[in-house]
Amino acid sequence: MRKKVYYLSTCSTCARxxxxxxxxxxxxxxxxxxxxxxxxxxxxMAKLAGSYESLFSRVAMKYKAWGLKEKNLGEQDYRNYILEEYTFLKRPVFIIGDQIFVGNSKKTVAAIADVL
Incomplete structure (x- = not known):
């Protein structure tokens, strides 16, 4: 079974x-x-998650700095921004088998623990 995690080594939440x-x-x-x-x-990731938007982090510092809050973003925009700037990926992202878990909510972490 495939097990992969996308994370940021400088992120204390990912580390925890x-x-x-x-x-x-x-x-x-x-x-x-x-x-x-x-x-x-x-x-x-988008195929497993259902959309690029579900992978996109609106709490990223650059979301406001780049004025994205005022823009009407579509799926292609979300994809391009994540590829351009890693901080736009909601972290961490776990892929376990054919399931994906995105973000750091208690519910998401509990769901990962259940699968493991």
Whole structure:
């Protein structure tokens, strides 16, 4: 079964969740700051999640700084922004088998724990 996590090594929340879930060498780990997300990866995530918007973080610092709040963004926009700027990916993203878990809500973390 495929196990992968997209995370940010400088993010304390990602680190806490990975520690809490005992994420080890059985997971392929991709630090999105040092290893950029590819078009294939973002397309696969969106296919599993149902949309690019569900992968997009509106709490990213650059969301306001770039004036995106005032824009009417479509799916292609979300995809392009995530590819352009890693901080727009809602983190962490876990892919376990054919399931995807996006973000750091308690509910999401609990769902990952159930699957593991």
């Amino acid at each position: 969740i990975m520690k809490e879930l005992n994420i080890g060498d059985d997971f392929e780990q991709q630090d999105i700051k040092t290893e950029k997300i590819t078009e294939e990866q973002i397309d696969e």
